[in-house]
Amino acid sequence: MPASSTHLPKRSKPLPKQDGSLPPEPPTRPAPSRLKLTYDILMLIAIGIDLFLISIDAILMSNFSANVANWLMLSEALSWYQNVLHDPLRTAGGFFTLFLIFELTVRWTIAIKDRVYYRWFFFPFVHWYEVLGCFPQLRALRLFRAVVIGRRLHQLGYQVLPQPWLRRIKFYIDLVLEELSDRVILTAIDNYRQQLTDPKTQKSMIDSTISRNRVEIEAVILSLLRRELVPQLQKLKRGSEGGELIAHEVGDAIQSGLANTPELRRYLRLIPIAGSLIESQLQHIGQSIGENVVYALNARLLDDQRIDDMMATIAHSVTHIDANDTALDVLVASIINDSLSALEAQVKVQQWKHKDMLNL
Numbered sequence: 001m002p003a004s005s006t007h008l009p010k011r012s013k014p015l016p017k018q019d020g021s022l023p024p025e026p027p028t029r030p031a032p033s034r035l036k037l038t039y040d041i042l043m044l045i046a047i048g049i050d051l052f053l054i055s056i057d058a059i060l061m062s063n064f065s066a067n068v069a070n071w072l073m074l075s076e077a078l079s080w081y082q083n084v085l086h087d088p089l090r091t092a093g094g095f096f097t098l099f100l101i102f103e104l105t106v107r108w109t110i111a112i113k114d115r116v117y118y119r120w121f122f123f124p125f126v127h128w129y130e131v132l133g134c135f136p137q138l139r140a141l142r143l144f145r146a147v148v149i150g151r152r153l154h155q156l157g158y159q160v161l162p163q164p165w166l167r168r169i170k171f172y173i174d175l176v177l178e179e180l181s182d183r184v185i186l187t188a189i190d191n192y193r194q195q196l197t198d199p200k201t202q203k204s205m206i207d208s209t210i211s212r213n214r215v216e217i218e219a220v221i222l223s224l225l226r227r228e229l230v231p232q233l234q235k236l237k238r239g240s241e242g243g244e245l246i247a248h249e250v251g252d253a254i255q256s257g258l259a260n261t262p263e264l265r266r267y268l269r270l271i272p273i274a275g276s277l278i279e280s281q282l283q284h285i286g287q288s289i290g291e292n293v294v295y296a297l298n299a300r301l302l303d304d305q306r307i308d309d310m311m312a313t314i315a316h317s318v319t320h321i322d323a324n325d326t327a328l329d330v331l332v333a334s335i336i337n338d339s340l341s342a343l344e345a346q347v348k349v350q351q352w353k354h355k356d357m358l359n360l
Contacts, residue, residue, distance in 0.1 A: 037156070040149045047146045050096050054139055057089055093139075100142075101134050178350070185347050189340050196333055206332050214319050222315040230307055236298050247294040251287035258286045 059065055060081055069078040104127070112120045124131045129144035154166075195201050210217065235242040271278065300306070321328075 037153075037158075040153060044146055044149045044153070046096070047142050047149075050093065051140075051143055051146070053089055054093065057086065061086065093136075097134060097136065097139075100130070104130055104134065182347050182350075186344060189344050189347075193337065193340055196336060199329070202329055202333055206329065210319070218315045218319040221318050222311055225311040225315060226308070230311065233302055233307055236302060243295070243298055246298075247291040250294045251290035254290035255283045255287040258283045 060078065065078060066075075069075045108123045111117060111123050117123060117126065129141045132138045133141035133145065196205075236246060
């Protein structure tokens, strides 16, 4: 066995697939050096201490702290801090700022040497929060770098903050983003609803919607007609209950019409003996003719190809209707308004309240 193999970690062999071949190994990301990890941790601690001291100094040097100190009878302690510790802390903060400028310059030089970015001047734009954080008035932006370092350590598997803290932080971030997005969406819905009150805008929207989706609308209408109307028409064919009923009713109507025709009865009575028999047979023949006519019409008109062509013609006609109709405008506006109201009601539901019920 080669000597170098003793320094490599053992890997578990991947399980073969069903066909016997081995799956490809996932690409391994190069692990950061221990020196870089140590440096990130030290910078995270240093920035945290710096921000903590800046916050404490800003609070103790404020008028609010003076009023609280007078109320708690701690004015002497506050004066001692302001006269003794304030200036050294400001000096230490200035030295730390100079260190951050030097450190940023060194990292910029290394990035140029290693060609990390496409152009040498991209570095300050990518790390804008670090550049601005070097200014004393914008020292709070150093928190961004602490967050970036902490996020990078967290992605590498280092527990920077306790898991409950992370869940709580993520919860409040989601809360803020949800509230902001809800306000934007509700404002957009309200503006869109106001635009619908303009007849020109409404007419233009209806025309553009129909013209853009004419083929899809025709296909949907044709599908509905084929599914709902064609089976009902098929029930009128010969042998079905509906077809038999119509044929019988038409035959009865013709028979009744012949029986209630006075001229026909008067002429038939002129024929001795056979007149009544001819009248009865004629009424029966009329009923049969009516039924046969219905069956013949159904056989011709209810042919599968004819029905499908008729449904296609109806669907095509519906999609080419005249949109200049007040009732149509009112119907479309009502549908859109109901849809916007439903969307608005859904947006107003605060999902974070449901999450707050959990033990975050």
